[in-house]
Amino acid sequence: MRLLKTGRWITVVGLSLLAAVYVRALAFTPVERTQGVAQKIFYLHVPAAIWTETGMILVGVASIFYLFLKDPRLDRFAEASAEVGMLFGTIVLTTGPIWGKPIWGTWWTWDARLTLTLLLFLMYVGYLLLRGAVTEPGLRARYAAVLGISGMCLVPFVHLSVYMFRTLHPQPIVLKPSAPSLPGAMLATLAFSFLVFTVLYVGFVTQRYALTLLREQTEPHA
């Protein structure tokens, strides 16, 4: 129960910070010259995309340790991380096209980040479907771990194939190894937004983890 309370508190903090980031991004960050106001979607789109990918990697890492240690806590965390990762994936897949429409004139573009997130989203769907299809806890955890590890190992290959496929995406502004070509104010807002998404990720995962724990305690299987 204590876990649940902390989870809720972190989420409340996260949501209030979200409001702060909204205010900062909309009112206090300069409008980008070429893309205009639509560029502000960038502050939500990019952190969500980063966490969608990080979520999958965390599922993979937790799954590797689960196979060695067989500790149910890792399995619960993997499930929570997958669900929250999928949630952030939904954000990316909705804000992405909305951002793409005014800039490139089409709702869907096969650009690197969007395609990668679409694949991650499909992996999450598969992962949660597999968990849903197996009732026996031990078996479900092992199957989910196998899929989680495979999913994590696929991410680099998706990066390879997506970046090679003709990409419309403007060169990744921030993640370029050379100095990020984003003016200070915008970069600060992006960093702040990334912090907010991190807090939200932690808050959601904690609550989701506690929910699974509660569900296991209230109706232990026959």
Add this chain to the structure above:
Amino acid sequence: MPENTPYMVTAYIITAAILIGYAVFLYRRTLKP
């Protein structure tokens, strides 16, 4: 660039809706597991 504004506003609303929606969903589910 006023005509881009509706896109930005929609995106912000959707993001907030998804995040708050999930928070409420979790809160209600944890009340009665």
Add this chain to the structure above:
Amino acid sequence: MPDVWRHAWLLARKDLLIEFRSRTAILSAVVFTILVLLVFNFGRDPTAVAAVDLAPSILWVTFTFAAMLALNRAFQLELENQALDGLLLAPVSRSSIYLGKLMANLVFVATVEGIGLPLFALFFNVSVVPVLGPLCAVIALATVGFVAVGTLFSAMTGRTRFAELLLPVLLLPFMLPPLIWAVLATSALLAGRPLSEVVGWLRLLAAFDIVFVTLAFFLFPATVNE
């Protein structure tokens, strides 16, 4: 190590013996492949779309379906009469069961591809012969990629309630990278581009195969060990 391969070959031989005795699965896969090729042929307005442009996609959609058919049935034999428990009881390493099943699936899919490729060349009069060598390399490498991951996943989905639906959903993201590289390589080959362009994709395909065959080799025991 030799034991693993010997046991794997025993298992693969058994699968193939059953497969080519009942022949229903292999025939239905081949007929299905022909059906897909025909549908593409009639679905295309010959004047508007040149065969060569569409050819790589047609080829790979057909081969993907053939692989999916084989993978859906991969562990069906083991589930009848709990033969899988029999295998687990035998002093056989779990990974050799995976290798055996992988080899059997590869032969099955290769047979369908062996029949599908000439038909594809015939129906779409695509000159395949000049680039046959590298093309077969691309096909072989991509197929190993699908089937390696597919065999691992079919071991898991085989025992769940809606196996036929679950396997494609799980497998789709894993098929895309090899598919993208294979389609790019095939279109370059069919368009008569120099071999140097294709080598990059071949290397990527090979890397994908090595990573996922090794991964599946070590992950498979986790799907059967309690």
Add this chain to the structure above:
Amino acid sequence: MLLAEGLRHAFGAVHALDDVSFTLQPGQTLAVFGPNGAGKTTLLKVLAGLIRPRAGRAQIDGGRRAVGWIGHQPQLYAHLTVRENLRFWGSLYDVPRADLERREADLLSRLGLNEHADRSVRALSRGLVQRVAIARALIHDPRVLLLDEPFTGLDRTAAEEFRRLLAEQAAGGRVTVLVTHNVEEGTELATDVAFMRAGRFVQRAPRQGRGAAEIADAYRRAVTGA
């Protein structure tokens, strides 16, 4: 020789095995009776090495190579013939070719399967399939025989005949553990009897010639704690 020492195992919160220990010498047949869900099959799977117990040790001289298993599922490939099945399972246990053929011929004749040898298992009756299951379990001449409710699905005459074959061909000189919830079926074969409830041996004693009725009575008393 078979040794089980302090075996514990649980699936989540359910205690399948709760500190089970016993040793069996060649020629001994232990019949384990208990309601469904008492952990009987888990015990067998742990002895066979299919499941790694949470605690305790199960040890069989000769390891997995020396274990034969007959369950209510025959663990055979329906599409293969009887001979092909025996040949396949024998080779998995690395039985040398010459021995394999000799043992195969010997088992087929002893179990009266000669005229069915080249028919596919699919075409055989349930009684015949159980006989093939015995042949399969003995093809590698195991020292330990594990029987998991082998009588299920057999009508009275087939069960009677199956028990006779088990007594003559199988149990002689081997360590046998039979697990069933039906007291009548298991008693004749047993040299020792054990009653199991909620993962624990409630009672274990030699049969000393007691008939099925007496054992059933003792079982009822022990299990219900009357």
